[in-house]
Amino acid sequence: MIWFTWRQLRAQTVLAAAALAAFGVLLFVTALLVTDLYADVAACTSDCDGVTKAFILRFNSSAAFTAHVIALAALYVLPALIGIFWGAPLIAREVETGTHRLAWNQSVTRTRWLVAKLTVGGALAVAATGLLSLGLTVWAQRIDSASQDRINPLIFGARGIVPVAYALFAFLLGATLGMLIRRTLPAMATTLAVYVAAAAAMPLWVRGYLVPSRHDTIPLIAESIHGMSISGDTGAIEVFGDGVANAWTVSNRTITASGATFTGPADPAVCGMEGVPAKCHEWMASLGLRQDLLYHPDSHFWSLQWAEAGVLIGLAALLAAFCFWWIRHRIV
Amino acid sequence: MTAPALKAVGLTKRYGRHHALSDCTLDIPAGRVVGLVGPNGAGKTTLLQLAAGMLAPTAGTIEALGGHPASGADQLAKVGFVAQDTPTYANLSIADHLRFGAHTNPGWSQATAEERIAQLGLDPRQKAGKLSGGQRSQLALTMAIAKRPELLILDEPVASLDPMARREFMKALMGFTADDKASVILSSHLVSDLERVCDYLVVLVASRVQIAGDVDDLLAGHFRLTGPRRELAELPGGVDVIEESHTERQSTLIVRADVPLDGGSFTVEKLTLEDLVLAYLSKAMPARPAWESTR
Amino acid sequence: MIEFHLDGRSGVAPYMQLIQQVRQALRLGLLVEGDRLPTVKEVVAKVAINPNTVFKAYRELEYQGLVVARPGVGTFVTRTLTDQSLAAHESLREELRTWLAKARAAGLDDESIDALIATTVRTPTEEST
DSSP, X not given: OHHHHHHHHHHHHHHHHHHHHHHHHHHHHHHHHHHHHHHHHHHOOSOXXXXXXXXXXXXXXXXXXXXXXXXXXXXXXXXXXIIIIIIXXXXXXXXXXXXXXXXXXXXXXXXXXXXXXXXXXXHHHHHHHHHHHHHHHHHTHHHHHHHOOTTSHHHHTTSXXXXXXXHHHHHHHHHHHHHHHOOHHHHHHHHHHHHHHHHHHIIIIIHHHHSOOEEEEEEOOGGGEEEEEEOTTTOOEEEEEOOOTTXXXXXXXXXXXXXXXXXXXXXXXXXXXTSOHHHHHXXXXXXXXXXXXXXXXXXXXXXXXXXXXXXXXXXHHHHHHHHHHHHHHTOO | OOOOSEEEEEEEEEETTEEEEEEEEEEEOTTOEEEEEOOTTSSHHHHHHHHHTSSXXXXXXXXXXXBOTTOSHHHHHHEEEEXXXXXXXXXXXXXXXXXXXXXXXXXXXXXXXHHHHHHTTOOTTSBGGGSOHHHHHHHHHHHHHHTOOSEXXXXXXXXXXXXXXXXXXXXXXXXXXXXXXXXXXXXXXXXXXXXXXXXXXXEEETTEEEEEEEHHHHHHTEEEEEEEOOOGGGSOTTEEEEEEEEOSSEEEEEEEESSOOXXXXXXXXXXXXXXXXXXXXXXXXXXXXXXXXXX | OOOOOOOTTSOSOHHHHHHHHHHHHHHTTXXXXXOEEOOXXXXXXXXXXXXXXXXXXXXXXXXXXXXXXXXXXXXXXXXXSOTTHHHHHHHHHHHHHHHHHXXXXXXXXXXXXXXXXXXXXXXXXXXXX
């Protein structure tokens, strides 16, 4: 049964392996470039901030930067592709063409059939994303340590173990939807839609709360105001202060001394249409406002990775359990 | 005593309010070639899928060879099922299919499978998607036979085949039953497909079993009576009228009789299997006036 | 070896057709003592019929004392039906030809001839009563 599932996925696996190999070559070649750029930082023994900044600047304008963007995109796209091309057709194609009636009448129970399918497909999904994520995480070590922003949601989702969990989730999501929808193309489209929604919802609404965030309240100074919006009608004002450096700022409110969110009113003479922004910022700073910050520092990286991976793997397990129940009780 | 090939008690399958199969009770002995006849939509596929465990009944019970259908690997090994339209994996080769069978069936006979493929003149490297309908059903049959089941269930195996492929398929199927002494149940909406091969017949119309029994017994117990028009009350006890048609002077009756018929003023004739089945079909589907008038 | 064929339209039960074909072959000398009949598998693979039908026909032939089944070897002819009558066939055929010519000359078509022969064969003759 395992052989047969492998046989059914063979063509796609070969394709995936070829794509991964191409990526390997890309990462290997650009890794040499990064090593060259990093030589100064590596040689630095003390007071290295300037050298590090220079490395980041040079990296950002090098070909390695493009490679990094491509690799990031690949790690976001790969789980979706796995869900669409491995997950969705896994059961849907069998049911659509009626071959499940052939498969289920060999001397193998439906449960074992599904175990084999999910195990082989899941293992391939984990292996493919795992290899790519491992490659990129190792490749980007120097960049991450220099720029200190791997907790930034965009980078976070393409590092460590999280992509693997996304791939597993996408695979089971596709398999489940395929089983319910029973037709391959609609199942693929639905998988794409649901997966994109889930993958977007995660950093927007879920990730920030998986691990308790750090809470700080600091005085708002003129230099850290990077924006404000003033309502022309009511004069209500919203002030945006800078986030925390080398951390992922989840919530950033400007509050008054009493702890309420600051809403103005703004002095129209200083901050109105004719006002000079610098003057306005100075006036703002003189009000004794504070920034109320919720954030995840770089040190939360691995605990967040494990927590998010845990949630996704949990979801995948629930989907798998549902598949087993459904296939035994509902499907024809 | 060997368990019956198929035993159903009060078997019912409903989809919402639609009855696919109603209160079906059967006891089919093992070692027979069973024909399941009925018009399209009568519930043949439902009954066969219930027997193979592809479906679960809404009410009642069904056992195949004394076991609960598809209840485990042992039961699956004993019962072979070839679904309607004989599905195969289009992008896999014949050899892949045979390897699949070998990997998943403890009783698999690779020699049988390869011999059959060679007899059919097929190249094992050929993709199943490139086969003709007849070749595809032969591949599906080969897989079912090489599995060496004790009961082989086939759902409309020849419906989509041309007469040549039909004959070839039936030859292969009968060769298997001669070899393995297995029980076979196959369905068709045409009696002519089954006439030569079946020794047991089940007629299913409008989700109900109309009659089931040994073909020889059925033929020995049904007659056509033709004679002057007279009242049915004059027929002796133990005679059931299945179908009747009258002209002004003449009556033609198809009857089931457990007692000898002396005939009297009626001419007594034996029926062919096809006539017998047609009589039960028209009995169960009275809403077809055209049928009456053509008889 | 005899090859069976079935006529689906004849109305004669398939097992009876098999018996008739064996008897016919025995009568015409196509099968002689010691010949093996095809195995059940060979028959069903040739004419696509239920193996039980073949078993039944062979059992009936055995009961009639024409063949004997040797388990694992096959079913063999033990007796022919030609006996002395085969020698008489040629002269009888000649007489029949003459009779047919007469019948046609009298205006009988094939159908009438068949009917006449059938009714005459079925009518009990003086010798047999």
